[in-house]
Amino acid sequence: MSGHAQKVDLAPGLYFLATPIGNARDITLRVLDILASAEVLAAEDTRRLRQLMDIHGVSLAGRHIVPYHDHNGPAARPKLLDALAAGKSVAYASDAGSPIVADPGHVLAREAIAAGYPVYAAPGPVAAVAALTVAGLPSDRFTFAGFPPQAKGARTRFLDDLKDIVGTLILYESPNRVAETLGLAAGIFGGDRPAVLARELTKKFEEVRRGTLDELQESCLADPPRGEIVLLIGKGSHEVSPELVEAALVEAMTRLRLKDAAREVAERFSVSRRDLYQRGLELQGES
Numbered sequence: 001m002s003g004h005a006q007k008v009d010l011a012p013g014l015y016f017l018a019t020p021i022g023n024a025r026d027i028t029l030r031v032l033d034i035l036a037s038a039e040v041l042a043a044e045d046t047r048r049l050r051q052l053m054d055i056h057g058v059s060l061a062g063r064h065i066v067p068y069h070d071h072n073g074p075a076a077r078p079k080l081l082d083a084l085a086a087g088k089s090v091a092y093a094s095d096a097g098s099p100i101v102a103d104p105g106h107v108l109a110r111e112a113i114a115a116g117y118p119v120y121a122a123p124g125p126v127a128a129v130a131a132l133t134v135a136g137l138p139s140d141r142f143t144f145a146g147f148p149p150q151a152k153g154a155r156t157r158f159l160d161d162l163k164d165i166v167g168t169l170i171l172y173e174s175p176n177r178v179a180e181t182l183g184l185a186a187g188i189f190g191g192d193r194p195a196v197l198a199r200e201l202t203k204k205f206e207e208v209r210r211g212t213l214d215e216l217q218e219s220c221l222a223d224p225p226r227g228e229i230v231l232l233i234g235k236g237s238h239e240v241s242p243e244l245v246e247a248a249l250v251e252a253m254t255r256l257r258l259k260d261a262a263r264e265v266a267e268r269f270s271v272s273r274r275d276l277y278q279r280g281l282e283l284q285g286e287s
Contacts, residue, residue, distance in 0.1 A: 005032035005058045010089035014112045016099040017091055018124030022202035024055050031122045032056055038091035040083045042066040045095045070104045077108055084117040098126045102146050102172055128170045131198040131230035134208050138235060141167030148181060159188050166270050169233040175225050182217035185233060194234035200227040245269050249276055
């Protein structure tokens, strides 16, 4: 066992372990301790977890790793839940990054919680947050939307549903589709929308491309990126007309209290909630 990993007493329950998205040293000491100590180990990719344990000198000590992924989930979950029912500690590691985020672990968590078993998180790397860190885009508010659908029509509808989101939008995308996705996004959000493409984060060929949606699409067509990609889309630079904001406030006031209507419209258009509330009072007085 590695000098960094210690065998510890784990309470019975389900432990979700965040694993490196690239650099193997981006792992926490607590994750190594849990890997060394859990009675049952499960992984989205058993070979990757075994390799990670070997790198850090964590022995299986007679245990085997249960495969758990999108394809075998219905068959594998009952076995893991049976282990929890027997009062065992079960550790699940995703392929890379944090379980639950674009990962089959969310169904396992949901069923474990529904059955009344404790669920614990050993946090660590998340590609979306790592990309946001290096992007230089606003990070006070962001939305992670996962992978867009593969079919072009469904992908267009998916992006269109996101057009009113306030803050930075974060997507995962395949290198084979990213140029087309950037083109679709430019048509929906506007080609001058600031964007960042981050690929192979923490790995040898890490690269961050910054520009507008139009510029990034041209870049990807000229020099197709490879590897794991995170696409970030910033806020638009266009100003919203006061008439549009007031019309939205009037509509929201027909179904919400003024306080809630002002909050909804302020979040939608990134304008002052206090100003909207005051304008709402004036509109109520006029009516």
